[in-house]
Amino acid sequence: MKHNPLVTNGLSIAFGLLFLASLIGQAFSGLAYFNEQQVSANLEEISFLQYVTSSTFAVDVTENWQSEYLQFLLFIVLTVWLVQRGSPESKEIERRGAESDEDQLIGRHAKPESPAWARAGGLKTALYSNSLGLVMGTVFVLSWLAQSVTGFSAYAADQLTNLQDPGTWGEYLGSAEFWNRTLQNWQSEFLAVLSMVILSVYLRQRGSPESKPVGAPHGETSVEG
Incomplete structure (x- = not known):
């Protein structure tokens, strides 16, 4: 259809x-x-x-982007090995780890409709097997660098307006200004993920794949409704 x-x-x-x-x-x-x-x-x-x-607008945008991509990068990578009993955001406790080629439909276990690089083997399959984390990590690093450069530009402009020495980009990276902007975004992202992982153990949203079925037991793990 x-x-x-x-x-x-x-x-x-x-x-x-x-x-x-x-x-x-x-x-x-x-x-x-x-x-x-x-x-x-x-x-x-x-x-x-x-x-x-302007650097003022750019730093406000990029500091949010880098924290979002960091959140997804860590969630994607950590959920390979870490589990949460009862959460639909976690895979089954017995499936911790990278899993077998058969489970992942790699190489000779690939289906006819599987992506070509899943069947290729070697470096291509290794890269494709980690491509989501690699891309998320790359975007995080690039947006974090963009935040640091645009943040320094905006900070330097304010310092010069007040007739003060803006210092160097390297000094800015170690400054309270930079880490205050960075960490206030990181902590909110980590809290959001933590809340989703824990609350989805006990609470439901009918019809959502981010929730277990309404009648599923609290301890049932890796079940989507």
Whole structure:
């Protein structure tokens, strides 16, 4: 049975639109807040284009991106080995680890419709077997570096406005300013994952794959509703 692409891709489309809407909203609200500060300091207001191409906007965006990708990177990698009894976010306790080639449909165990690199063997299969974590890790590192560079640029501009020495990028990486911005995002991401893992043991959302079936026992692990 053929389905409408809007139906089969509804989740990615919905979150893509939500992402764009929130990013645009952040840009306009950030510009308004920035210009309020400019007026308070008797400085000239800037345009929308100037704001969205500024280090101030870039650091606010990238510091959230890096924390989100760090969250998913750690969750993807840690759930290979760590489990949580009763949580649908965990795999079965007996399946801890990388699992066998047969379980993972690798090499001679691959199905006809399996990705080509799952059947290839060697380096290709090894890379493909860890491709999700590698890509998430790469995006995290790049966005973290982008945050550090744009954050330093914004910090340096503030320091120079106040006739103070901005220091170097390396000094900024060890500063309280940088780690305060970074850790306040990390702790919120870790709390969100912790809450999801634990609450999904005891609470339900009917029809959601992130929840167990409503009638599933609390101790049942790796079951989706």
